[in-house]
Amino acid sequence: MKQKVVIKVSMNGQKSRSKALKKVVGIQGVEAAALQGQDKIEVTGESMDVIGLTTSLRKSVGYAELVSVTPVGEKKEGDKKDGGGGGGGGGKKSETPVPIVWPYPPYVTSVPEYYMYPVREYDNNCSIM
Template sequence: MKQKVVIKLSMSNHKSRAKALKIAVGQQGVESVAIKGQENNQLEVVGQVDAVVLATLLRKCLGKAELVSVGAAGAGDKNANKAETPAAQVQHGYIYPSYSQYAVAYDPSAYHYMY
């Protein structure tokens, strides 16, 4: 279920805004991120995202982050649910590569050094 999360931040300059956007977009399940509010200090995130985890990450990196509202997204926008494209279903985030593990037998007699 998509939800809309609004978080109030203490963003004083463009670097902190860019950092907040980068953190929000890096979360898994985020579909859109926007900076809104009268003073451009609110971050609006839409998607399947854990609001508490996002607020905690923003608080750690930017200082003050206050969770303003969490609710269902698209309550007034009914056409967005009908015209869902495969591109909107892409989940953002880093995929960790899988590494194969091999058992190696160590034989000290196989290694001899010439001095």
């Protein structure tokens, strides 16, 4: 579910504003972030941890207060069908899935052969004594 979050943050200068925006954008699930006035940040995203977002802002910038969390209304197809008039072309619009592009290669779960070293058997005799 997409949601819009407004957080009040104490930002004294340009440095703290950019630090707060960098922190917000780095959180998983955040799609957009914008400044509202001098002391508010508006964050839009899907399935993001709002409490974790506020806590991380408190740790990095300073005072942060959660002002509002509201769901974002998405376009409904029922609104188009109910609007009477106009004529023509009432077919369904095919929705093709958008491909997901990952910015980094996936994590390697297996160890390549050239990282494996042979295990050597050592005697229990200590060479120092």
